[in-house]
Amino acid sequence: MARIVVVGSINMDLVTTVGHRPEPGQTVSGESFALVPGGKGSNQAIAAQRAGATVDFVGAVGSDVFADALRGVLHDAGVGVSRLRTANGPSGIATIVVDGDGENTIIVVAGANGRLTDLDTADLDAIASADILMCQLEIPIPTVLAAARHARAHHTTVILNPSPVQHLPADLWAEIDVAVVNEGEAEQLATPLAAVPHVITTLGAHGASYRGPDARLSHPGVPVEVVDTTGAGDTFTGALAAHWHQGPATALAWACTAGALATTKLGASASIPHRTDIEQALAAATAHWLGGMTADAGS
């Protein structure tokens, strides 16, 4: 079982569903509204824990009305929260609009995540004794760099999901073992990604690809009825991290399956599948693919 430390963000997602997004200056009627805990760091931590890893979360909630619910969603998922601090002021907030096709737009206000500026001795000890450090870019970049440097110095594998995409110092790229990007990020970050040993690119409904020192792999998409794609990339990344020790092919299969399942329900943390659901879907999808291969071979 992989031991993972996530140093990352946690947000309250304000999720509105609407048939069609408004044009600038237009007002439209929405269909529903929900408060759902999210944030790329928290989503990935929960996804990794549910996929079978043991996860500790280093992050910050605010001192506002959302703090208890945000702390609670990690705790209830079994993620370790002893390194989760409370910063004075608002928690991170994401305003999310999901349209009739399940596509989203997201505006994030960092809040407490922006005040995660220091890692203390206990944080660093947790990173040093973990198998994997997993980070994203919704907290201050110097904190990500400090965590990654410490991980590398202690032979902890560093997985970075460089999202929301932004320019990063070369020093940080030098510490990354595994990068998980979507197609847009892969294009924008092509130059620094070329020097990262393992790069996984998510391809939406078409699955994902892997490029490593010894192999290139791809995994097909898992067909599902899409309701909301919010957090699907986070679920993919968390499941990938949880199964990274089994090699890229197995990790990709878990990640593609978990990521697809995450699109079938509304809301980031609410849609992250449990291990048994992923195993069942993986078995069904494998049987489907094998059936297709047999039919192809016989025709």
Ligand code: RIB
């Ligand atoms: O990746 C999805 C997440 O991005 C949402 O949960 C939102 O909080 C933003 O961080």
